[in-house]
Amino acid sequence: MDYEYSGYLNNILPEPDPDARNKVDSFLFTADDLSRWKTEDAEHSTEWKRVPGRKIQTEDGIKIEGNFNKVFAIDSLSEDDPRFWVPLTTLGLTDSRLPIDVNKYPIIEVTYRCTSPNAHPTWMWTYEGGSQLGALPKSQKWHTVVRHLQHFGFPTRIDDLIFRLYSPTRSVESFEIKSVLFRAMTPAEEKASKANMKSLESQKFHTPSPALEEFMPLGVYMDYESSKRLADMLQITHDEYWDFVMEDLVSHDHNAIALSHIDNLSTSEWKGLLDRCSQNGIKLLPRHEYPLSGNTDEQKRVLHESIAPYADSKAIFARSFSGEPTEADFPDILKAKKAIEKADPNHPVCIIARYPNSYAMFAPFFAASGVGHFATRRPWDAGKMVRTHVAMSTAQQFWVAAATFVYPTQTPPWSTSPAMRLQCNLAYANGARGWFAYSYHNDPVWLRGRVQRTLTGPFLTFSDLWSELGQRMRWADALAPLYLKTHIEDAMDDWFVKGISTDTTILPAPGIAPISQFHLRGDDFSLYITVSNNLREMASVNINIPNDAAPGQEMYDLSEYITYQTWQPMARQRHIEMFPGQAHIILVASPDRCEQWRDVLAQRLIQSDLRKLKYNLELANTYNLEYQEIEDRLNNVGDQSKMDDFELIHSAKTDLTNLIYQTPDITEPHSAIIQASSAICGCDGALCRLMEMGKKDIATDLGQQVIPIAAEFTDLRLRLKRGEGAQIHTQSQESSARALALLAAIRSEYNT
The missing domain is CATH 2.60.120.260 (Galactose-binding domain-like)
Known part of the structure; x- marks a missing residue:
């Protein structure tokens, strides 16, 4: 034996x-x-x-x-x-x-x-x-x-x-x-x-990486080779595909991409990708297919062609490996880490895995590391998973990879928006300092793909989770400077535990309390976080904090500040209704420190809005709209924006939105394109269902009819951005009608 x-x-x-x-x-x-x-x-x-x-x-x-x-x-x-x-x-x-x-x-x-x-x-x-x-x-x-x-x-x-x-x-x-x-x-x-x-003791992580000191990744997984195939399928250039991606990421308040299959890029492809990221405020985590053993020639090629030439790039924040780390690979991974960091001393090698597995072995050796949480029907477990694994190392950041995909097995089940909201809020409250959604896009499973129903699918469209994550990442991006200066505190002040209570008695799941409470401590401030664990019902929460709690310090409701941009000390006796999965965050610090954090959050929220407004300004310019006065107002907002600039930003956003929506050449074809996009999303989902039913050949044949319509509405999106809205209105409506008819035809195959 x-x-x-x-x-x-x-x-x-x-x-x-x-x-x-x-x-x-x-x-x-x-x-x-x-x-x-x-x-x-x-x-x-x-x-x-x-x-x-x-x-x-x-x-x-x-x-x-x-x-x-x-x-x-x-x-x-x-x-x-x-x-x-x-x-x-x-x-x-x-x-x-x-x-x-x-x-x-x-x-x-x-x-x-x-x-x-x-x-x-x-x-x-x-x-x-x-x-x-x-x-x-x-x-x-x-x-x-x-x-x-x-x-x-x-x-x-x-x-x-x-x-x-x-x-x-x-x-x-x-x-x-x-x-x-x-x-x-x-x-x-x-x-x-x-x-x-x-x-191994000398190889453990000791020196913090400057690249991670002030940057917290809020990213998505993407595949460079897949982006090429999808661009070809949609009959657009690869540059046009990535222009869509960049605008989409910025519009959804994401700042990072974990990008695989990047070791065969040409010099011009690398330059184009890094320039495009820099121009849009997006940073890369290249996932290298570096051979862990054996092929030394390929190791040298990856080091010399994909790593060393871009060691000074500010569009890269870290590097990682493609694939899952295993215990058997452990010595080779440490050697690879050393070789990569020698070729590029400016960006730390980090590691993130879909499953915890041997995380305890790897974590002490990396500046940042992370684990996936794919149990979409158990969002409450995300916090427990983070808290357990954060404690295994002294790394600068712990990242969470969330499931925004479905295998052909119909698992993991597509998350609901409240479940994704809860998972995200629990992750940060328990010490996560980075987030990646797996995945942003996918090859159609009815052609060659291995997953389905991602954030934007095969056709760069949209999903409910993509909309939800846009909201979550806006919060996370604003709060990032505070999160990066705090650590999870096991002990919680008595005034917080007793001063926050709920009238809700229905348990979200067996053994899960209606609300959870957390304390994140910084050097001279604290964040007190309450999370509603309910996925369906509102949670009635009573706040009754003694007036003598936290003497010499003030309390501010950051949830209210981020949402409404109003700043005033929080009433210590109040009642709030928390929607499913919501987080309520209280800042406690000295008056001066509270004002400093107020300005930091204001600057981040305003800069986020300015990045997004750039695309609508370009659209207004393309259609020769009278937007100059709005642009002049926005030009008065500098890099050191403060709370006083909120009103200016809000008025500019409102006026620019109204200006665009009062332009039929934009809104009418745009509405038809959105309808076609929804129908194409439905077609993809219906084809996946046929695959699950064992009707693979039928799904493949019908998929060939979907692709031309998807390519057509993608071309219409480009033409709309180029100022051709008046010329494409009728075609947009016709494309939408064909997509809806095809969707009905695909669904009719369910019962044949």
């Missing part, structure tokens, strides 16, 4: 010693124990519910079997990325050995074998605020894999263990588990681990 290390231990030791293992403290889940485990997974994970599965007692252990034959969505998935599974878990199990004390038993061993050709076994363990998922080697003979569970003292306990059987094909697959062992480290393992940790 094969016996091998996996993950971290595989990097520091050649192979396990079975004799030494038998001499340390341990306990074993036998086949009889495994027979009592459940074939049910976490409720918010839905893929397993679509696969008939069962456990079978065998002579040697427990076999997990899944019938994937009728899961048609598998046909839309890549074979190297299976998404459906059947589970065997301890969830809800009563067993005196659970939860597992990882300080005492930091090693896990599983003995198993695959009993079908396309079985993809994995194992997973959960802890408070996160989980770790890893693949098991595919082996037709009995195989024992040994893994170290704990890194730098985390986690201290494992709540549940989950085995999953995936399949990349529509077939019946199975694998068999003989036993699961938890044990202490052997003397050799303990010695090797301590020596390795000591050798």
Whole structure:
């Protein structure tokens, strides 16, 4: 029987010693124990519910079997990325050995074998605020894999263990588990681990990066190669595609792009991209496909062509890797980090993963790092996830990646706007200092894509979440200077805990309180945050703060200030109604410090408005509108804008909007283009549904009819921006009518 290390231990030791293992403290889940485990997974994970599965007692252990034959969505998935599974878990199990004390038993061993050709076994363990998922080697003979569970003292306990059987094909697959062992480290393992940790100490993050001192990323994931394909599909130039993107990001108060597939750009492409970002106030996080081992020529090429030449670019704020970091890659990632930061000493190498997994191992070595939260039906868990993982390093920033996509499996479920609002507010209240939405765009899944229903889809349109995130990022951008100067405080003042209460008694979910309270502390100020955890109902909140609380300091309602731009000390006795997922933020500081932060927020809000107004001013100029007086007013607002400039900005925005809306050559074709855009969004969604129903060929054929209409309305958008509104009004209406008719035709295929 094969016996091998996996993950971290595989990097520091050649192979396990079975004799030494038998001499340390341990306990074993036998086949009889495994027979009592459940074939049910976490409720918010839905893929397993679509696969008939069962456990079978065998002579040697427990076999997990899944019938994937009728899961048609598998046909839309890549074979190297299976998404459906059947589970065997301890969830809800009563067993005196659970939860597992990882300080005492930091090693896990599983003995198993695959009993079908396309079985993809994995194992997973959960802890408070996160989980770790890893693949098991595919082996037709009995195989024992040994893994170290704990890194730098985390986690201290494992709540549940989950085995999953995936399949990349529509077939019946199975694998068999003989036993699961938890044990202490052997003397050799303990010695090797301590020596390795000591050798790594000097490589831990120590020196703050200037690039992250005053910049908090509010970004989206994008794919450069995908942007090329989508531009070709829409029959526009690549530059025109990126002009649309830049205006869209600025209009939605985003300031960053995590960009993949960028290591084959030409010098002119790099220059064009970086110039366009600089002109629009957008910063890049290039996600390099730097080979972690092996191909040294390719490593040198990436360093010399994609990294070193742009070391001085102010349009880049950090660098990262494409793909998911694994424990097996750990030594190579540290080497790659060192090589990249030598080629570019001005931008830190950061790391962000979709899942927590080995975050505890990687986090101490990076200036910024992050984890995805894709459980869209459990937005309350975002805060717990952030709080758990922020504590694992002294990094400058912790980033959250949120799910704004759907796999062909129809998971994760598309988030509601209140759920996204709640997730965002809880993330920042618990210490997050950066945000990325995955993803901004996608190749159509009915052609070649791997995901669907992203923020703007294949056609640069819109979505409810994109609108919601525009509002959230406006708040986050305004508050960024305060967030970057604070840290999460476990202790909360008594006046805050007792002075904020709610009349709401309905729990948003089992075990979830109607409101949550948080304290972010700075050197000479504090933010006190109350978040409504309800996703459907308003929360009635009573504020009754004693007049002698926080002596010598003032309190200001920043939520009200950002929304209404009015500044006055907060009434300490009041009642507010909080809408679903809303955050209420109180600034507490000395009077002088409060005024300083007032001006900082005013400047950021006004500069954000000015960046957005630029595009409407350009449109007014293109149509020869009488906008000069408005522009003159805006020119009186300098870089050091203050609260007094709010009225000027508001009046200019109102007058410019009215001027544009009083111009039929703009508004009438624009309205028709929006209608066509909505219909095209509907077509994409309907085609994805056909794919899910197993009607792949029909979806592909109908998709070919969608593309010309999408290209047409994209061309109409360009012509509208160029001043041709009068000439395209009729065509815009006709395009909209064709899109609506095609949408009806696609939906008619549901019942055929």
